[in-house]
Structures are given as C-alpha cells and as structure tokens.
Amino acid sequence: MDIVADITELYKENNWKEIIHRYHDHPERNKVLWVYPSEDNFDFVKNCLAELSCERVVSVGCGSGLLEWMITQATGVPVSGIEVDGAWWRCKYAPPTFIPLHFTPAEIDQDTITLLQRNNNTAILFCYFNNRKAFEDYLMYYKGNVLIIIGPHKIGVHTDPKPFDDVTDDWALYKSQEIRNSGDYIAVYTKQNI
Numbered sequence: 246m247d248i249v250a251d252i253t254e255l256y257k258e259n260n261w262k263e264i265i266h267r268y269h270d271h272p273e274r275n276k277v278l279w280v281y282p283s284e285d286n287f288d289f290v291k292n293c294l295a296e297l298s299c300e301r302v303v304s305v306g307c308g309s310g311l312l313e314w315m316i317t318q319a320t321g322v323p324v325s326g327i328e329v330d331g332a333w334w335r336c337k338y339a340p341p342t343f344i345p346l347h348f349t350p351a352e353i354d355q356d357t358i359t360l361l362q363r364n365n366n367t368a369i370l371f372c373y374f375n376n377r378k379a380f381e382d383y384l385m386y387y388k389g390n391v392l393i394i395i396g397p398h399k400i401g402v403h404t405d406p407k408p409f410d411d412v413t414d415d416w417a418l419y420k421s422q423e424i425r426n427s428g429d430y431i432a433v434y435t436k437q438n439i
C-alpha cells in the first residue's frame with residue numbers, strides 16, 4: 246500500500262506505534278515526516294516535558310503535523326502546529342495533515358504571536374526547520390522557557406538551526422538524545438537567567 250494512505254489508516258486507528266515501527270526506515274518516509282522517533286525517544290520527550298512542567302507544545306514548521314500528533318498520543322501533552330501560509334498546502338501534492346495547522350504569513354502576524362504567548366508553560370519545537378531568520382523571529386516573540394530542536398547532527402543533511410551549537414547564550418542544553426541510531430538528535434534547551 247502507498248505509504249501516505251497506510252499512515253493515514255494507522256492514524257485513524259490511533260496506532261502511532263505501528264507508524265514508527267513500520268516506517269522509520271522506509272525509503273519514502275520523508276513524504277510525510279523527516280524523523281520517526283522510537284518509543285524510547287517519545288518517553289524521553291515525555292519525561293523532559295514533565296520535568297520542565299510543560300503543559301503544551303507549539304511546533305513551528307510542523308509540516309504534516311504527524312510528529313506533533315504522535316507526541317500528543319505518546320505524552321498526553323497537546324501540541325499545536327504553525328506553518329507558513331502558501332500555495333503548497335492547497336496543492337494536490339501536499340501531504341495530508343494530522344493536526345489542524347495554524348497558518349502564518351512569512352512575517353509573523355498577531356494571531357501567531359498570540360498563539361506563541363498563550364501560556365508560559367508552553368515549549369517551542371522546531372523539527373528539521375530550515376529558516377534561520379524565522380527561527381530568531383519566533384524566539385523573539387516566544388516567552389516560555391523550553392526550546393526543543395530536532396534535526397541532523399551529521400554530514401550531508403542541513404537544517405537551520407541544527408540541534409547543537411546554533412542557539413544563543415540565553416539557552417542552556419538541558420538534555421539530548423539521538424533518534425534511534427540515525428544521526429538525528431532531540432535537543433532540549435532551557436532559558437537562562439529567568
């Protein structure tokens with residue numbers, strides 16, 4: 246069966262574990278999502294969110310929202326998704342979406358700022374994000390204390406920010422974990438001097 250159709254079926258059955266089990270190393274996995282964390286990785290995220298008292302997560306550049314839906318399933322913590330508005334999401338080749346997307350113009354608008362600032366116990370997540378200027382803009386408006394960056398720590402794959410060494414001194418690395426043995430990492434930062 247086509248990967249997108251099969252993932253959509255498993256999503257309807259609430260079977261996120263089978264999605265990661267079946268597709269984490271599938272050659273077409275990036276059609277829907279860039280990383281497929283293991284159950285241990287989701288436990289790591291769950292523990293970090295609990296330790297840091299995060300009641301929500303807002304994910305910027307969430308794409309299909311599959312990761313965000315799986316985080317909610319695995320941790321019980323609600324995750325909202327922000328995407329940049331554009332023709333892509335209305336085009337027939339766009340992937341299905343697994344959470345409602347909040348669309349923003351390239352210059353962040355007031356609705357998006359309100360979403361970022363809704364609750365101080367919200368963590369902000371960037372997974373395979375690729376826009377440094379926008380990353381800095383989002384962090385300027387974000388008022389919470391927990392930043393999660395997921396991305397490659399390996400040669401040949403580029404994201405901006407990368408999981409390590411791309412944040413200012415305002416942020417200290419709290420914990421990190423590799424996603425399986427993929428060379429992708431989940432890096433959790435906390436804000437300093439608060």
Ligand SMILES: C[S@@+](CC[C@H](N)C(=O)[O-])C[C@H]1O[C@@H](n2cnc3c(N)ncnc32)[C@H](O)[C@@H]1O
Pocket residue numbers: 277278279280305306307308309312327328329349351371372373374375376379
């Ligand atoms: C490489 S994709 C990663 C998508 C998803 N997080 C994943 O891991 O599969 C980067 C995403 O960031 C989004 N993006 C780029 N600039 C953005 C901005 N200013 N605000 C919100 N999303 C943005 C793109 O539309 C794209 O979906």
